[in-house]
Amino acid sequence: MGTQVAEKVYVAIGTDPQEGFSTLEWALRKWSSPSISIVILFLHAANNTSKDYVYTPLGKLPANYMSDERMEGLRKMKEEENDKLLSRYKAFCGKVKAEVLKIEKCNEPLQKLLLEVISRFRITKLVMEITLMKSSSGKSHGALSGSFHIHHRKPEFCQLFILSEGKLVFLREENSEGFIEDDQGVRANGKGTLGDWSGQIKPNEKNLCPTASSSMPSRSPDQWENNVEEIESYFHQLISLNSDEEGPEAENETLWNGPDVQENKSAGDTVEMLRIKIGRARDVTKSKKKEAKANVERNARAEWAICLCTHRSEELEARIDEEIATRVDLKKELDNAEEEVCEVRNEVEGKKGKLSSMLELQHELSNRLQQSSLAKYRVEAELDKAVTKRAEMLREIEEWRRQRDVLQRRIEFCKEKDAIGMANRLTDSGFECKEFTAEEIRVATDDFSERLRLKSAGDSTNVYRGRLNHAAVAIKLYDSENGLSHEDFQAEVKVLSQIRHPHLVSMIGFCSEPKCIVFEYMHNGCLRDALFYAPRSSRGSNLNWHARVQMAAQVCSGLAFLHSARPRPIAHGNLNPSKILLDRNLVAKIYGFRPSWYYLPNMESDFWAFGNLVLQLLTGRNWAGLVDEAIVMDRAHIIKVLDDGAGKWPVDLAVELAGIALRCISANDGPPDTELSMATVKREIDLVRKKAEEIMAGREHEAAAEGGEEVEDSDVPRVFICPIFQVCF
Structure with a gap:
């Protein structure tokens, strides 16, 4: 329901406070409803000057007596007085809503100005004091005629309420002659003076001036201005009375000093x-x-x-x-x-x-x-x-x-195609892997020099760096006494020779005596050393967040390939950052998996290990309680502990990676998730990798647009760098 619009009652008021408060009091008594709002129609002169004189606190002064500065000061003083008077008027209204509408009186008659205001604002109720018209015309007869003029020519929608000294009066016409009548029926001829009308409306009031001691303090300068014409008319009346005094005296003398009664008249004539x-x-x-x-x-x-x-x-x-x-x-x-x-x-x-x-x-x-x-x-x-x-x-x-992006995609496609083709050829041709002689192995390792030994891999094995056919290789040597049997060694060589994937460390050949397997050499070592033990400056430049997303996708691709092997899937069983090797281009490859007949394959352990690996890539932490802490925290809390050495992580990508890691970790805790497979995880990781590539391309474009800065060397794939400037072994 809409709010009710308050009806407006317009009250016309001049600069006389006594008259204004009296008119407002009558209007507030007449309309006391809260749905009524009072609009004070304040009529004031545009200026307090005329052609011949100026109104000042001292009265009327000649216009040429005042300077322009004085005139401006008088105008401002008059405006301040009017504003104070309007504030008093609004305060007098109390809780009734009141607003002020200022109207400047110009040279045109006041009745014409009021009719224009009634039409312009569509005034439905107008309250005014009849003396308001007198203050504009200066004549009592003009006040009455002006009121009759407004009464005759006002629109039909306007109700006119005329007051005289706080009482409501009515304008009537009878026999083509106007008269006014109050609410008690007292009439006065419209052609009479305003003083006569006031005397008829209030016959019991005395118009005489009280003593000076009681009434003079209450008078204001405006009272003299209002009564100055009556004083002038009274002065002319006194002059006319003085000139007429001789007539009655002469008449009295004629009456009493007439001719004496003649003595000779009769008694009847004398009596007559x-x-x-x-x-x-x-x-x-x-x-x-x-x-x-x-x-x-x-x-x-x-x-x-x-x-x-x-x-x-x-x-x-x-x-x-x-x-x-x-x-x-x-x-x-x-x-x-x-x-x-x-x-x-x-x-x-x-x-x-x-x-x-x-x-x-x-x-x-x-x-x-x-x-x-x-x-x-x-x-x-x-x-x-x-x-x-x-x-x-x-x-x-x-x-x-x-063109670089197109070429890079072609190179990756060709690498995967070559690896898949090589795996297919090895599978089709059966056991086809080069067997090296013991002499070649000793020459390649400088007779198994300690200088070339990379590490002790445990399980009675050692890994040496060597060179075969001018290429760097890694040679895994088994202990002849406590190592594998000859049949197990041949079976492992056969299985490893049949597995080819871009993200699995490739087997190049083997040697039966001593028992050793030759793998491709990974120039950047294992992920554990690069992620946790490398200097912070080099770690941030090499393993930025984009490279870590790529590594997670590459490891997931290798695991998915192992899990999809036929006739039986292959589980790594011991996946951790030390089993992830990095080549010269920071491409991650899985190392250290064994055929499934050595142990019972446990796919869930690979899921848990992969989730732990992703968390380590995100946080840069390597401690036993990381998984337990991640299970307690949600992905939003993991974002707070991201490794700042990887640069500024895109928050959305980090949240998605954390979600994938938590899903993989929780695979061991609850009931088996039939929908969770490494192939499914690979699809999700690939989507994250594509988003990362788009973000990197956008950042490179913005950097080029802002100032054409060169991209850091660490962001340029090493396949575009000349081999001479790459470290060769």
């Missing part, structure tokens, strides 16, 4: 003459009574006029004293102003000299500015050329990058 004189005496007595009554009224009116004039004279004397003091102050201010003018003149003369020197400097600076502008135009032209050239270079760089 006396009767005539007695009748005349009665008439004179009646006229004297009326005159006495009129004299009483004139006496009261005279006392009122004397009282008002006395108070006015006292006010004028006080204001004259104030004006004299003001003139003295103004004279002092004028003298001070003249001294300041002299100082300003001297200062202006000094400023003129400075201005002339500054003009010369300005002319010189203008010439320099023109030269600078020409140089600026030349530099801007060169800059435009440089920008165009830079844009062309960026386009070329982008094209080279696109």
Whole structure:
């Protein structure tokens, strides 16, 4: 339901506070509903001046007496007085909603202005004091005629409420003659004066002025302005009464000093003459009574006029004293102003000299500015050329990058194709692997020199670095006494020779006596050393977050290949960072798996180991409680402990990797997940890897667009680096 719109009652008020508060009080008594809002229609003069005089606190003064500054000060003072009066009006309304609408009175009649306001704002209720029209016209008859004018020409939707001294009156017409009537039926002719109407509305009120001691303090300067015309009319009335005093006296003398009664007249004539004189005496007595009554009224009116004039004279004397003091102050201010003018003149003369020197400097600076502008135009032209050239270079760089990406994808595709083809050929041809002689093995390892031994692999094996056919190889030597039997060794060689995958360490050959297997050499060692023991600076440059995502995808690809082997899947069983080797291009390959007849294959252990490996890649930590802590934490908490040595991880990618790791770790704890397989994990990891490549491509593009900075060497795949600059063994 919509809110109810409050009905507006417009109350027309002038600058007389007594009249304004009386009108507002009547309106608030008439409409006390909360759905009513009062709009104070404040009528004020556009300025307090006319052509011949100016309204000041001292009264009317000639217009040529006031300066422009004084006029502006009077205008501001009048505005402040009006604002204070409006604040009092609004406060008088109390809890009733009130707003103010200021209307400036121009030269046009007030009744015409009010009719325009009624039509413009579609005023439905208008309350006004009848004396408001008098204040605009200055005449009592004009106030009544103006009220009748508004009453006749107002729109039908507007209700007009006219008050007189706080009472509601009504305008009537009868026999083509207007009259006004109050709510008690008292009438007055519309052609009478406003004073007569006020006397008829309030016949019991005394219009006489009280004593000066009781009434003078309550008078305001506006009261004199409102009664000045009545005082003038009373003055002219006194003059006319003085000129008419001689008529009645002459008439009385004629009445009583008439011709004497002739002695020779009869008694009847004498009686008749006396009767005539007695009748005349009665008439004179009646006229004297009326005159006495009129004299009483004139006496009261005279006392009122004397009282008002006395108070006015006292006010004028006080204001004259104030004006004299003001003139003295103004004279002092004028003298001070003249001294300041002299100082300003001297200062202006000094400023003129400075201005002339500054003009010369300005002319010189203008010439320099023109030269600078020409140089600026030349530099801007060169800059435009440089920008165009830079844009062309960026386009070329982008094209080279696109070609590099295409070439890299082709190289990876060819590597996988060659590895798959090699595996297929070995599978089709059966056991085809090169067998090296004992002499070749001893020469390659410098007779198993300790200098070339990489480590002791445990299980009665040692790993040596060597060179066969000018290529670096890793030779795994089995202990002849505590090692494998000849049949087990041949079976392991056969299985390893049949397995080929880009992310499994490839077997190159073997030697039956001594028992050893030759693998491809991984130049960057194991992932454990690169991730946990390498210096932090080199670790951050080589194993950034993008390289770690690639390694996780590569290890997952190798595990998925082993788990999908036929006729029986192969489980690694001991997957950890030391079993992940890195070649010269930081490609991860799995090492150390055995055929399944050595032990019972446990695929869940590979899932757990792979999840642990991904967590180590994310956090850079290597401790036994990492898995337990990861199980307690969710993926959001894992993001807080990411390895900052890998650079700024993309949060979305890190969250996805953490989720995959937690799924793999939880495979051992709960019931077996039939949907979880290494092939499924591989698809999820591949999606993460593609997103990582897109992010890296976007960052390279942004870097090139911002300043064409070169990409760090660590971000360039080593396949694009000349082999001469790569470390060879």
